[in-house]
Amino acid sequence: MAEYRVCSTTDVAAGSVVGFELHLAEDQKLAVAIIQSEKGNWFATHNQCTHGRVKLSDGWLEEETIECSRHGAVFDLASGDVMSLPATQKLTTYPVRVDGDNVYITV
Ligand code: FES
Numbered sequence: 372m373a374e375y376r377v378c379s380t381t382d383v384a385a386g387s388v389v390g391f392e393l394h395l396a397e398d399q400k401l402a403v404a405i406i407q408s409e410k411g412n413w414f415a416t417h418n419q420c421t422h423g424r425v426k427l428s429d430g431w432l433e434e435e436t437i438e439c440s441r442h443g444a445v446f447d448l449a450s451g452d453v454m455s456l457p458a459t460q461k462l463t464t465y466p467v468r469v470d471g472d473n474v475y476i477t478v
Contacts, residue, residue, distance in 0.1 A: 372477050372478065373395075373477070373478060374468070374475050374476070374477045374478075375393055375395070375475060375476060375477075375478060376473050376474070376475050377391050377393060377403060377405055377415070377474050377475065377476055378391055378405060378473075378474050379472050379473060379474065380407075380469060380472050380473070380474060381472065382405075382474075383405050383406070383407045383413075383474070384407065385407050385408070385409055385411055386407070386408065386409040386432060387406070387407060387432070388404050388405070388406045388427070388428050388430070388432055388437060389404070389405055389428060390402060390403070390404050390405075390418045390426055390427075390428030390429075391403050391404075391405060391418075393476075393478070395478065401417075401478060402417065402418035402419060402426070403415055403416070403417065403418050403465065403476060404416045404417070404418040404426075404427050404428045404437075405467075405474060405476075406432065406437065406448055408432065408434070408435050408448070409432075409434070410435075412435065413467040413469055413474065414435070414448040414449065414464065414467060415464065415465040415466075415467045415476040416437070416446070416448065416451065416462050416463065416464050416465070417462060417463040417464075417465075420439040420441065420444060420458060420462075421444075421446075421453075421458045421459075421460035421461065421462055422439065422441070422442060422444050422457055422458035422459075422460075423439075423441055423442070425439055425440060425441040427439060427446070427462075433445070435447070435448045435449060436448060436454055438455075439458070442457050443455065443457075444456065444457055444458030446458070446461075446462040448464070449464070450464065451463060451464040465477060465478055
């Protein structure tokens with residue numbers, strides 16, 4: 372496991388989700404969604420719905436869950452648990468650390 376800087380805190384306003392592409396190694400990229408809830412809590416998830424090849428960063432936040440824009444599956448941002456069908460597979464989540472203006476995740 373390693374920690375990577377993904378973005379600045381100013382890149383993700385409260386109540387929004389933004390997608391980033393993280394370069395882990397020369398040929399290894401990871402699509403991540405960084406979320407700051409309305410309450411100011413930070414989350415990071417894999418930026419693809421487990422039901423299809425759809426970016427979750429195109430979805431909608433509702434408190435600390437995210438709804439996929441394609442068929443409406445809902446995932447808990449902290450645990451990745453499926454809260455609403457049609458997805459059945461848990462979403463991968465990553466630990467987030469905010470240090471000053473920088474947002475880091477552990478992969
Ligand atoms: S692709 Fe996300 S719910 Fe179907």
